[in-house]
Amino acid sequence: MLRITKQSDYAIVLMTHITSSEDRWLNASELATQAGLPQPIVSKILKLLTRGRLLESQRGVKGGYCLARSAARITVAEIIEALEGPISVTECVEESPGECTQEAFCPVRGNWQRINHVLRDALSEITLEEMARPSTPALVTLGSREMAPDVTAR
Amino acid sequence: MLRITKQSDYAIVLMTHITSSEDRWLNASELATQAGLPQPIVSKILKLLTRGRLLESQRGVKGGYCLARSAARITVAEIIEALEGPISVTECVEESPGECTQEAFCPVRGNWQRINHVLRDALSEITLEEMARPSTPALVTLGSREMAPDVTAR
DNA sequence: TTAAATCGGACCACAGCGGTCCTGTTTTCT
DNA sequence: AGAAAACAGGACCGCTGTGGTCCGATTTAA
Numbered sequence: 001m002l003r004i005t006k007q008s009d010y011a012i013v014l015m016t017h018i019t020s021s022e023d024r025w026l027n028a029s030e031l032a033t034q035a036g037l038p039q040p041i042v043s044k045i046l047k048l049l050t051r052g053r054l055l056e057s058q059r060g061v062k063g064g065y066c067l068a069r070s071a072a073r074i075t076v077a078e079i080i081e082a083l084e085g086p087i088s089v090t091e092c093v094e095e096s097p098g099e100c101t102q103e104a105f106c107p108v109r110g111n112w113q114r115i116n117h118v119l120r121d122a123l124s125e126i127t128l129e130e131m132a133r134p135s136t137p138a139l140v141t142l143g144s145r146e147m148a149p150d151v152t153a154r
Numbered sequence: 155m156l157r158i159t160k161q162s163d164y165a166i167v168l169m170t171h172i173t174s175s176e177d178r179w180l181n182a183s184e185l186a187t188q189a190g191l192p193q194p195i196v197s198k199i200l201k202l203l204t205r206g207r208l209l210e211s212q213r214g215v216k217g218g219y220c221l222a223r224s225a226a227r228i229t230v231a232e233i234i235e236a237l238e239g240p241i242s243v244t245e246c247v248e249e250s251p252g253e254c255t256q257e258a259f260c261p262v263r264g265n266w267q268r269i270n271h272v273l274r275d276a277l278s279e280i281t282l283e284e285m286a287r288p289s290t291p292a293l294v295t296l297g298s299r300e301m302a303p304d305v306t307a308r
Numbered sequence: 309t310t311a312a313a314t315c316g317g318a319c320c321a322c323a324g325c326g327g328t329c330c331t332g333t334t335t336t337c338t
Numbered sequence: 339a340g341a342a343a344a345c346a347g348g349a350c351c352g353c354t355g356t357g358g359t360c361c362g363a364t365t366t367a368a
Contacts, residue, residue, distance in 0.1 A: 001234070001238035001242075002234065002243060002273070003242065003244065004155070006356080009244050013262055027312085027314085028313080038359090040358065040359055040360075041359090043314080044357095044358080044359095057315085059314045059364075060313060060366025061313060061366060063313045064314090065314090080155070085155055086155075088157065089156060089157060115277070119276065122276065123269070126265075131265050159324095161326075182344080192327075194329075195328090198326095211344095212344085213333075214335025215336040216337095217336090217343075217345060309368100310368085312368100313365080313367100315362105316362095318359105318360085318361085318362105319358100319359080320357100320358085320359085321357090322355105322358105323355095323357100326352090326353085328349105329348100332346075332347080332348100333345080333346075334345075335342100335344080335345100336343080336344100337343100338339100338341085338342100
């Protein structure tokens with residue numbers, strides 16, 4: 001568990017295909033064929049990616065999709081968030097007071113905030129360009145990131 | 155999204171309560187009161203944690219639960235896995251061939267494996283002892299961990 | 309004008325999650 | 339021995355969200 005949705009998974013595959021042939025506009029059915037996915041799903045996902053400003057779309061006969069910016073400047077986190085909304089591990093997050101069985105006596109709250117940041121930043125470190133390379137050399141190093149302002153050495 | 159389930163969330167809260175009073179056996183209704191959660195849910199979660207070898211249980215009148223080992227040697231990842239099964243971000247994982255729209259031409263597969271490991275290891279680094287401390291000093295440093303055997307500097 | 313494509317929805321089946329409850333079994337206390 | 343207190347192990351169910359399909363409207367090129 002702790003899964004991303006299937007559609008997010010598909011989205012990343014589709015984005016890598018678009019990255020690979022980044023010269024021309026690809027339409028939904030071309031991409032569906034390339035990825036081996038049903039065309040209606042592909043259309044749905046491409047629409048969401050366009051809404052999330054990760055793709056640009058061109059309507060009409062010679063229309064299709066292409067990246068809104070370079071693959072090096074698109075992150076896995078952005079793709080997931082375009083499909084699923086903000087990444088957060090727990091519900092207890094982002095200032096929704098009056099939820100957590102009343103007050104903030106909950107001991108784990110602050111810690112979850114940090115964990116959220118770490119995981120989100122981990123996925124923000126991975127670019128589409130890296131995902132598009134089959135056997136990526138420098139991926140998810142994650143090194144020496146510190147979340148808490150008062151972090152001490154372990 | 156990318157959420158853990160509510161029950162995993164509850165589980166961690168319950169585990170921190172057990173950690174705080176680690177001298178005696180706490181029963182389900184005591185813990186339910188402490189955490190402000192309905193007692194049936196608490197019972198269900200405690201059973202799963204016991205199955206996952208994170209708690210030890212004592213039946214009978216003076217029964218209850220206590221930690222199976224010290225809080226410093228129980229990780230957040232273990233708690234989540236006791237409730238939800240193995241942590242994996244994507245379905246495409248763990249050698250299930252003949253799934254991924256046939257063959258392993260999928261370009262992102264290898265990369266997801268690494269991301270899975272990074273997130274799982276991140277949650278494996280955080281101990282229950284750290285979660286039990288309200289404002290944890292040294293949490294989720296995650297520094298200088300390398301997943302791929304051929305990682306190069308960025 | 310027509311055809312090809314995206315856009316924006318509505319729509320539905322189904323699995324999984326959240327939550328309750330019931331019947332055993334074990335243990336302690338009287 | 340018997341009763342009460344607690345865990346063990348399920349069955350069960352409502353509901354949300356996901357996966358997936360489809361349709362009409364709009365845009366664009368030929």
